[in-house]
Amino acid sequence: MLDKPNPITGPGHSAMNGGGFFATEANTWPAPDMTLAQREALPPPAWPQHLFPSWWAGYLARVAEARGCPVDFVGLATLAALGTRIGNARWANPWGEWREPPIIWGAAVGLPSSGKSPGLGSAQEAMAAVQKELDADWEERYRDFRTQAAEAAEIRRVWEGEVKAAVKNGVPAPREPQGAREPDAIMPRRTFTTQPTTESATRLCAANPRGLLLFRDELAGWLGDMDRYSGGAGGGDRAFWLQAYGGAHWQPDRVKDGDRPVVVPHLSFGILGGIQPDRLASGMLAGDDDGLAARFLYCWPAARPPVRPDQAPPPPRLEAALRRLEGLQWQGPAPVLMRFTPDAQNALQSWREECAAMEGSASGLFLSWLGKMPGFAVRLAVVFRHMAWLAEADHTAPPEDVDLDAITRACAFLGDYALPMARRVFGEAALPAAERDARRLARWWMKQRPRPGTLNARELRRMADGPGIPTPERVMAALGELEAAGWCRKGTGRQGDNPGRQRADWHMNPAMMEAAP
Numbered sequence: 001m002l003d004k005p006n007p008i009t010g011p012g013h014s015a016m017n018g019g020g021f022f023a024t025e026a027n028t029w030p031a032p033d034m035t036l037a038q039r040e041a042l043p044p045p046a047w048p049q050h051l052f053p054s055w056w057a058g059y060l061a062r063v064a065e066a067r068g069c070p071v072d073f074v075g076l077a078t079l080a081a082l083g084t085r086i087g088n089a090r091w092a093n094p095w096g097e098w099r100e101p102p103i104i105w106g107a108a109v110g111l112p113s114s115g116k117s118p119g120l121g122s123a124q125e126a127m128a129a130v131q132k133e134l135d136a137d138w139e140e141r142y143r144d145f146r147t148q149a150a151e152a153a154e155i156r157r158v159w160e161g162e163v164k165a166a167v168k169n170g171v172p173a174p175r176e177p178q179g180a181r182e183p184d185a186i187m188p189r190r191t192f193t194t195q196p197t198t199e200s201a202t203r204l205c206a207a208n209p210r211g212l213l214l215f216r217d218e219l220a221g222w223l224g225d226m227d228r229y230s231g232g233a234g235g236g237d238r239a240f241w242l243q244a245y246g247g248a249h250w251q252p253d254r255v256k257d258g259d260r261p262v263v264v265p266h267l268s269f270g271i272l273g274g275i276q277p278d279r280l281a282s283g284m285l286a287g288d289d290d291g292l293a294a295r296f297l298y299c300w301p302a303a304r305p306p307v308r309p310d311q312a313p314p315p316p317r318l319e320a321a322l323r324r325l326e327g328l329q330w331q332g333p334a335p336v337l338m339r340f341t342p343d344a345q346n347a348l349q350s351w352r353e354e355c356a357a358m359e360g361s362a363s364g365l366f367l368s369w370l371g372k373m374p375g376f377a378v379r380l381a382v383v384f385r386h387m388a389w390l391a392e393a394d395h396t397a398p399p400e401d402v403d404l405d406a407i408t409r410a411c412a413f414l415g416d417y418a419l420p421m422a423r424r425v426f427g428e429a430a431l432p433a434a435e436r437d438a439r440r441l442a443r444w445w446m447k448q449r450p451r452p453g454t455l456n457a458r459e460l461r462r463m464a465d466g467p468g469i470p471t472p473e474r475v476m477a478a479l480g481e482l483e484a485a486g487w488c489r490k491g492t493g494r495q496g497d498n499p500g501r502q503r504a505d506w507h508m509n510p511a512m513m514e515a516a517p
Helices: 020-028 056-067 071-089 116-134 138-169 198-207 219-225 236-245 277-284 317-326 342-359 364-371 373-390 404-425 433-447 457-462 472-484
Strands: 090-093 105-109 212-218 269-275 297-299 336-340 454-456 488-490 505-508
Touching: 056 071, 056 116, 056 317, 071 090, 071 105, 071 116, 071 212, 071 269, 071 297, 071 317, 071 373, 090 373, 105 116, 105 277, 116 212, 116 269, 116 317, 198 212, 198 236, 212 219, 219 269, 219 277, 236 269, 269 277, 277 433, 297 404, 317 373, 336 342, 336 373, 342 364, 342 373, 342 404, 364 373, 364 404, 373 404, 433 472, 454 457, 457 472, 472 488, 472 505
Parallel strands: 090 336, 105 269, 105 297, 212 269
Antiparallel strands: 454 505, 488 505
């Protein structure tokens, strides 16, 4: 007598161990590879609270508690925000011609329920408050612009009349007078932007020479926007953002700009956003390695259970710190260089040698990321140096150099946190789609109670509470990976009374039925 229909296995197939299939073939199965059931290939490192000077460590923890998210997201956002507002006002100069802006690119990895948006939003909200203050006189400035534009139009009208009369009378025409040319359009004072084209980003950066933060709640959208307006040809958008990481000179020559080309002496954009693991693998880590993925610091913390906050949010200390950074004396366009003390130089050189040793056993995107580690250390050292200053009294003079404490904190942050986090990110997220789907399916199956003894490919795709693998091809590929790992075997039964169509059934290894979750 057949079992009752099962929504996972289909009609006539047992969902539990004990059927004839298991009884006759239980001793022919290989030992299953249980590593597929692990959520990630590598566990996340702990956020290094102790590396943040003075009150910063406690502040980051309190913000994370109030927002119900891992502290990693708040900490990464804070580093990116501070680095951006230091921006072109201060660059690091370890020695010789080596110069680095303090720009930080941060990618927060996690599922939609992981708390990425609240954590990253802590920095965006602080920057928005400062931006509102910086641009409080917008209406006044816009009225001045319109007045100047109207005045220029009238001067030009009078002059054009004089030119017309001179030509008519056969006498030399008067030269264009001062003030006849329409003034350049004014741009808002900004600290961040969310979805600019490269053209608007260029103009925003020219009007805000300290630099800007590109904030995207989902970095997958930013990646998808690249080259949208150029038909995807030439990689122009991607090249623009690669330049923006290093604060390079940027001078696009467009016909539409005419005799008013936009020149940006130092194109500096911090980038901060969230991305889901699957989109990270299929977007940022896919395709040729042009160095884009290697420019990011990543955080992918373990999921945090929802907890009701038991304390009030902390005062807006990041907001106050950003205001103080705005007061750094800087004439521009050339940045003020912060030289490294001799002790800091020695520590940086030791770090470079350590990084070079690690590169010998690395490959692919992770190798490219390792190559950026010395630069990361220099950038973070400037940020940590200013964090220590921001923790002091307001009347304290800003730092003029990068000391041993700052570079030590930066290297420890990279070695203890960023490096193992990068191994985690470039691990499972960089796996082929079939293996990622197989891991997802394996973890889903282990959670079922009771665990089904047979899986049906069609039903797996249609289930509302299934593993969430979207296409039949990917479901079949995932099941194939599970079979290769000793988890299951493909059945040979037919679909109903149709002699020509096989059922897509996969029988689970009996040893898996009682395996620990």
